[in-house]
Amino acid sequence: MTIHHEEKSVRVVIVILIPAVLKATVKEIDIEKQRLEQEIKNTEDHLKGLKNNKGNQKKQPNQTSSPKAGYGKIILAGAVIFSVVILASILIARTRKK
Known part of the structure; x- marks a missing residue:
């Protein structure tokens, strides 16, 4: 039991x-x-x-490029514009002399 x-x-x-x-x-x-x-x-x-x-x-934007690189393009554009203005002035001065 x-x-x-x-x-x-x-x-x-x-x-x-x-x-x-x-x-x-x-x-x-x-x-x-x-x-x-x-x-x-x-x-x-x-x-x-x-x-x-x-x-x-x-x-x-590319962080490795220096900010001065952007100024190079501005300076180049300014030089080109300045050269065009000078050449145009010279051409205008020559045509007036004749």
Whole structure:
């Protein structure tokens, strides 16, 4: 009779413990799932940020060129205009002398 009684006790303990263990396991799984989902979201956000930074770097002007390089074009344009004005003045002066 004690063996039968012990089997029933074991069954009762198993029936009581299994749902509790499963409940704890499900909670742990849910917590781990939420943690992993958050980590995935953070990683995706980080990748989006990197892609945006890469796009912004392409849109920015070349930072290695010195600002003086732009002045060279202005000086050249000024010299060409000055030369044209001088040549035009010389040609006008020559045509008036004749």
